[in-house]
Amino acid sequence: MELFDNIVLGFETALQWQNLLFCLIGVALGTAVGVLPGIGPTATVAMLLPITFNFDEPVSALIMLAGIYYGAQYGGSTTAILLNLPGESSAAVTAIDGHQMALQGRAGHALAVAAIGSFVAGSVATVVLAVAAPPLARAALKFGAAEYFALVVLGLIASITLARGSAVKALAMVVLGILLGAVGQDLSSGTPRFTFGFRELYGGLEFVAVAVGMFGVAEILKNLHDPEQRGQLVGRVTNLMPSRADLKRIVAPVLRATGIGSALGVLPGGGHVLASYASYAVEKKISKNPREFGRGAIAGVAGPESANNAAAQTSFIPLLTLGIPAHPVMALMIGAFIIQGIQPGPGVMEQQPVLVWGLIASMWIGNLLLVVLNLPLIGLWVRMLSVPYDVLFPAIVVFACIGTYSLSQNAYDILAIAFFGLLGFVLIRCGCEPAPLLLGFVLGPLLEENARRALQISHGDPMTFVTRPISATMLGLAVVALVVALLPAIRRKREVVFSEED
Template sequence: MDILANIMLGLGAAVTPTNLLYCFLGCFLGTLIGVIPGIGPTATIALLLPITFTLEPTTALIMLAGIYYGSQYGGSTTAIMVRLPGQAESVITAIDGHEMAKQGRGGVALATAAIGSFFAGTVATVLIAVCSPLLTRVALSFGPADYFSLMVFALLASVTVAQGSIVKAIGMILLGLMIGSIGTDVTSGTHRFTFGTLALYDGINIIAVIMGLFGVAETIRNIERHRVMPVIAGKITSLMPAAQDFRNMAGPILRGTGLGSLLGILPGGGALLASFASYALEKRVSRERAQFGHGAIAGVAGPESANNAGAQTSFIPMLTLGIPSNAIMAMLASAMIMRGITPGPRVMTDQPVLFWGLIASMWVGNAMLLVLNLPLIGLWVRLARIPYHLLYPAILVFCAIGVYSMSNSTFDIYVMTAFGLGGYVLMKLNCEPAPLLLGMLLGPLLEQNLQRALMLSRGDLMVFIERPISASLLAVSVLSLLLVALPRVRRKREEALQD
């Protein structure tokens, strides 16, 4: 009964004219930037963060969330019709979706993606409503030592699922922790790494860092790699799947929804990991593996369901534990912190309208996206062919305006530029910027809880082992890191012996 009452509270907040308008705006923008390759939800949310500070917190989060899960819908359209994924999560959809389009079944592929996305988004929202109160009650029993271990687990878990070198991922986290320590120590009042610069006394502006890493750096990288591909020949004749198509997509949609919901909760997981994992799962369980890569409907239904489920369940750890599971959740957490709202278990009790209004808006947003995507397919395909050289000047200008409007400080523009250039160099070195952002965001909280735990235990480090929750989280952290590191070490050693 409590959940039903909370959902009704959330619906009352979500269906107000203002919130409906901004939910629609977020879903529309999400679909738009999902369609246009080279922009992405990360850069878009970074660009819009300063603008949202003029809105009510609930309205702002509803719009930003709509951009995130809306982009998962939009990316599949051009992946199927043009073989040009608007998002990294849609890369795997392009394999079989584009083959279906070349066979004259593009409409069926698009309808499959929309149906799978809608079903997965709806189920994931139910999971958020059910699981969030349970996790919140657990989180309220955490002490400083438990929170410290939880953040260690979140940071190491993001390392284990990061692409590329595990050493580089750890290096990015350590760099983020060091950057997060710049400013005034809240315990002692000591100025650290400020070099006498007044602008650094409050630390590095995280919005400027986000704009640099995911706005400027992504724009520079997209300038050098962007390509425009022609739309395939032929028209969409029918969007209605046949009865056999429904039977073939049912299992992949269910499995993709379950897998994506689980992976979305994990720190460092989310939509990208979910879509690739779902495709691998469907290829393994299918009786017709030879069809994969040649127009298998399961290769569209599974990944599209998984990436939408993963995108929405990634809200769970951020809202209930205060632990962002990916870079976009880190930005949403930053938006809450800048409004004086601390992400974590207190959000549900202190801000129930915001918490449940955001959850209820996901149902509304998924319904809007179902209506938005299919009728406007022709428009989305044409938009995908806009030359990128017409887009990037506006992106850079709005990034600069957004950062400056935060505090009217030109220093923040310099910070954004420095992190933009540095982020581009890191990308060229195959170093992911997301772990750096997570380290920077969680670093101050990690330090504060470490200090509190040691003060309460009078400097006894055994407090992290003696508390069952803390000990369990540390053990899982070490185990997850070993499971990833040992096979890689063994593979490197074998390659060295062969050389």
């Protein structure tokens, strides 16, 4: 009964005209950035964060930012199918069979199947989020400082395990992120740390400036350095309604992929990417005709698209229940919470029920809006690729700088954007992924705070982290995850899985 009352509260909030408008804006922007290669939801959310500071209602800001994230999962499939050019990393698997279907004159069927699978999986995964979040939040309220410290360590190590590329480089990025999060005056002693004599750094690094630089500017520099090769549209898109036989063939793949995506979405790192690859592998493994995969198998479109959209929804579970981001976009969502004066964590569901349940209900509405937006407007989304990048990219940078400056009217933040943009570009060129750095930057202060609090409670005894059962279990899992990630056989498999993103 309580769940039903909460869902009713959520829809009452989400159906307010301003929240409906921002939901529509969010999913439309998400579709657009999913279609355009080289931008992505992380950079877009980072650059829109400053705008949310001026929102009257925090729920409106979060509804819009969430819509951008799961909307990008939809949009990425359009150009993956029509142009063999994935607009979003998780759509790379969809391109394998989706583009082959398009070459065979079945582009409309592929797009419709992707939209149907995404809608079903997103809707079901939102139910999973609504059901699982409250009990997890109540359990998390019983965590002490030692348990929270161990949980953050486990989350950071898991993000290393699931990050593409070298696990050692990912670990280095996490450490660098933690160090950047320590910049400023120590809250207990007031001692300046890593300020190098600059008084502007006494208050710490501005989250928005770091995020915009590392993801927005760095991604633009990367794409200017390595221009994307644009594909050619494979004829006209007709017959968007799949046949009855096609609908029967996708039922089982969509259901399996929904389960896979819902489970993997809560994992820190690239859960949505991993979900699409896992779904494709499962469908190919159990297929009666595995040779059709790579040649236009409809299950090869329905499965990955359903999985990555389910994962996009359930990645909100650790954010809303534990205050732990499962994805760089979720780390940015934490930044949006903080900008609005809300401390993310297990207490949010009890202290801000309107916000949490309004956000959850908006996901059902957003998934419905995405179906309406994607199929009739396919021609519009593809024509967006004709926008010259030498016009698009400067406009994005100017917009991001103006938005960041508006937060505190501090010109130093613009310099920080430039610095972190260059740093992010250098790290990308060196084969280092910025996502673990952002997770380390967000979770570093939480890690330090709970470590200090646990040691104060135990009078400086570090054994408190291993004598408490829950804390010891999570730290043990973190050690196992790190060892597994560094094993040569596992490392080679990771490289194969994530190589399609580049």
